[in-house]
Amino acid sequence: MDVTHDGWIRRAETLRFTGSHLIDGRAHDGGGAFTIVSPRNGHSLAEVADAGAAEVDLAVAAARRAFDDGPWPRLAPAERGRTLLRLADLIEERRVDLALTVSLEMGKPITDAHDIELRALIGTFRWYGQLADKLTDESPHTPPDTLALVTREPAGVVGAVVPWNFPLTLAGWKIAPALAAGCTVVLKPSENSPLSALLLARIADEAGLPPGVLNVVAGHGSVAGRALGLHPDVDVLAFTGSTAVGRHYLRYAADSNLKRVWLELGGKSPNIILPDAPDLEQAAATAAWGIFFNQGEMCTAPSRLLVHASVAERVTEAVVERARALRVGDPLDPATEMGALVGQDHLDRVLDHIHTAVDDGARLRTGGERVLAETGGVYLRPTVFDHVDSRSALAREEVFGPVLSVLTFEDLDEAVALANATHYGLAAGLWTSDLSTAHQVSRALRAGTVWVNCYEEGDLTVPFGGMKQSGNGRDKSAHALEKYTELKTTWIQL
Template sequence: MLHRIADRIAAEAIELAVLGVRDNGTEFSMALKAEPGSAAGTFRYYAEALDKVAGEVAPTAPDVLGLVQRMPVGVVGAIVPWNFPLMIGAWKLAPALAMGNSVVLKPAETASLTLLRLAEICSECGLPDGVLNVVTGSGAEAGAALAASNGVDVLAFTGSGATGRKLLEASARSNLKRCYLELGGKSPNIVFADAPDLAKAAKVSAAGIFRNSGQVCIAGSRLLVEASVHDEFAELLQAEAEALRVGDPLDLKTHVGAVNSEEQLRRNLSFMDMARAEGGQVITGGHRILEDTGGTYMSPAIVTHVAQDHALFQREVFGPVLAVTRFETEAEALNLANATDFGLAAGVWTANLSRAHRMVAGIRAGVVHVNTYGGSDNTVPLGGVGQSGNGHDKSLHALDKYTDLKTAWIQL
């Protein structure tokens, strides 16, 4: 059944991508791959994985048989954000179904169309009524009801830290359901002077923060650059940012689509005001554009001279705004990388293999990219530490969230 669902998602990929773009403004070229493309792959991955997951036989005394079995948790509540609803919804739905659970899934208020269509696809593929339920509504009503329900056994959430805290409180007040929270980040992208290709690093780093208008949880929103190449790299990065075409997300020539909503755009622009007030230097972008279209578009912004105590260094914008900070030594770079409460992702650009390993070991983050930014697939987990949350989506490790362990102790 999971294979059939994957096939249907792939067959309707263009329609699903357009449906999602109309909801959240992601540029079509990215949406096609990241939404239906990723979702179909996720369903296929767990379709293949589910019969490879077995229990255990414990090394007990000879007259005892100890069995450890994986059991479905029961009902999974999933609350997903608006930036990549189909992709993130599949990350939670596919492994939960694979382990034998039922799911109640709540999309974001501003991006529910693709997940409603996914519910129809699942039904058309033979998933029994009631196994998947997509419930729209506001977080304050539908989301809060899901979090407070005694009938929900596990809650899986991707979104803001403020909402994550409310979900934990609701769990404590209700049935102590397990809560797995992916809460975003303020991810450092570190460029050393010995990076193998500064031009490539600038191009990839620009994509790592500006794609989908910066509305990506792992976006490399803090750029840390070694002082000796700071000015050169800033110029390369500025050229990359200014070459990006911002506009209609359904235009195939567009590189960067729309900001999700007026509210999000106002938030982005307020961070630009804070950056200027704190001494940051805006070298490009940072203002509303194409206002005559009626859309919510923002020019990619690069702010240099961002100090560790600045709001732009510490707080997640979730928009096309890059904070640039220079460093002198490897130790300083590591300290700056770890100088926020978040710990979701990071990037390191260096030709020194030993340094790369030291940085991977030292950076507090769930994923560290080396000489690239943003690459992964279903074989590796995605999750964070600190205030970026707990638990993991993707990979076989995601299955742990949706199973309980049961021990059978059998006297022979």
């Protein structure tokens, strides 16, 4: 594979996208259709089947048959694990095409799509494939004339709804543990990025998943997502997306069968830099990387940089300098550091946040404007504000774009108070050389993940999820299986 800019463009021109749903192991074109437009250049990529309630019914019925009567839940866990490992190998073989599909449909730089997103997806299926036969049940100590068994059994049909910012990584975080547990799945990808998920479904079929075990329906959240949330034959609903939409899924569960709903929602993550940070330049560089990586379209993005007043000017200048030097451009250019935002509507929302911040008195240090409009693509210059009021919309609302707000503090108590002054609680960062401070502040921060002297680090051994209005439950690690299993107690009188 020629990994130059021209080489990626030539390979992209050979792609032929599949826009059909995959239901019960077969392509299905029911429902209407909608067009996927690439934010890279505004060109149409494909026509995709648009699922309505009827298509969701078919997919859920297939998943229900596969769970109630099919072999998947009844396979030895080791056999399920071997299938997931075969799937990981096939994804590796199709890595280039999957990465290109992600890059074209949502604007992610091809290097990030290939080296980060696909690495995460492959690693996820391998990790859960290896874990599948290593879970244990319990036999508590009971009186000698009894035997108690506590078994963990697959929960049933899982509805998974995932967003466009990491369309394959987040799908993998839900699909892999659900399948390892013995569940069957109906996946609804975002209407902005269904092509990669539909390709993944075909690869899963090649790996030997029985029909109906993994079904993928493309469609809009207000129709297909709603139908999945309300469906009485869905036992578990796993959703990643905005807090506003997460509320809908809780209502759908209440209005239907009280299905369990697991939510990974928005964030307004603080990144606290103390004067004793081990390396202030590294802290500033990581702060800039964190907010501009993936075009800032991340729920964990460190969008609030909280800096001690004594080092605020130095750190802010370093972040602004890096923002101005960042290369924004064609996602298929390996030299690109920040690609296109997902679409025009999203760009308009981000620009609205920027205009509101200016009106609220924040100082725009760099960026704040659309660039490369002549390409037909959707690009925004990396943006940094300082002099941000902690009560302002910019300091409180999730922008979900490459927009950083810098706030200052005088002491540690103020830093913690500012960090926790949000409805969200997904992630946080802290930079300090003091071990006691690291422990004390980490405990005080109301966030599901706290990174100390780093950001966005970790692997599949650790859980991921939020507190407060950032959601519940955990993706990644063995803890993810808790979402897709039920505990059963069997008490035997001997």
